Amino acid sequence: MDQIQSMRVFARVVEAGTFTRAAESLGLPKGTVTRLVQHLEARLKVRLLNRTTRRVTVTPDGAAYYERTSRLLNDLDDIEASMSNARVNPSGRLRVDVGTSVARLILIPALPDFYVRYPDIQLDLGVSDRPVDLVTDNVDCVIRGGELLEQSLVARRVGNMPLVTVASPAYLRRQGTPAHPSELEDRHTTVNYFSSRTGRPYANLFEKDGETLEISGRYQLSVNEANAALAAVLAGLGVGQIGLFGAAEHLERGELVQVLAGWTHPPIPLHIVYPPNRHLSAKVRAFVEWATELFARHPGLQG
Structure with a gap:
């Protein structure tokens, strides 16, 4: 049990950033917190923390130990919770x-x-x-x-998240309104979205009457985050396919205009x-x- 307490104290020091804050949050004297971490380091024969007068930083060994002990401590808490009123009050x-x-x-x-x-x-x-x-x-x-x-x-x-194909009024005044998805490959500019995992761009998908088109689009900007994609389309940087729940308020205010409405993107x-x-x-x-x-x-x- 002393070892488990030492692990809990060490984890709290890592999360709090100082021995003083950890001691306050645990309701323990600072000396007790320091001693428990020292005993843990002595038991493991590695330095887990680097101490300075202002802050505590985690060593590489300490970071690895924290990651594994955090999962273990969470599992222990869950075991206790399953046997207590935590089912009612998680x-x-x-x-x-x-x-x-x-x-x-x-x-x-x-x-x-x-x-x-x-x-x-x-x-x-x-x-x-x-x-x-x-x-x-x-x-x-x-x-x-x-x-x-x-x-x-x-x-x-x-x-399922429906997507809509939209552009800003300023973009449409400048470039005109596309009448067919194929126009995104030569006559129009798109705001593309690329995978954070692979770095590869996602194709713009269009479905109508059983026909499916994958349009890569001619783009000047590609992003990997949904809010950035919306901001880019609002800024008039191109035509984009945006989640309906994100685009709805801008469509209502006239800040975006739906285009190619007869073509739909498969819901995500x-x-x-x-x-x-x-x-x-x-x-x-x-x-x-x-x-x-x-x-x-x-x-x-x-x-």
Whole structure:
């Protein structure tokens, strides 16, 4: 038990950045915190932390130890939670990673409701459009659009994201309005989106009456983040395919105009993904169920 306590104290020092803050958050004397970390280092025969008068930094060995012990401590907390009233009142830190547009427009605005239901869950929200390795990055669950590449993970499909092809009024005044998707390859400029994983651009897809077209588009700007793509189209840099839930308010205000309306982009599936664990922790289960309800009732997502 002393070893587990030392591991918890070490992890808190890493997270707090100083022995003083760690001691305050744990309700322990600073001397006790220092002593427990020193005993841990002596037991492991490695230096885990570099101390200065102002701050503590983690050594490479310390970073590796922290990553592995964090998962172990979370597992221990989950085991205890499964045997206690935490099923009713989930608690603890939860690391979730979500795409930028979904975070800004759907998830974060709804979090007040989440905290009314689960006030004891501390949410660490990673916001990016880059691929995430749940195990390596120590993430509990991920919310992502697109087809799944890692088949060993558990995925719950929570909706479909329609895309619309849009341009700014300034761009259309300057370049005219495309009448057919093929015009994006020579007469018009597109704002393209490229994969953060491979660096390769995604094709613009168009479907109509059973016909499917993949248009690479002639572009001056390609981005790998959804908010940047929207900003580029709003700035008049080209025609882009944008998620309807992100474009809707700009279409209503006349800041964007839908083009090629007779052609549709196949909806992008939206999933909540988590590792295959028969004993899914109470906090992860609570978040997954809440997020599933949230996406199911959102008007910008198809069922």
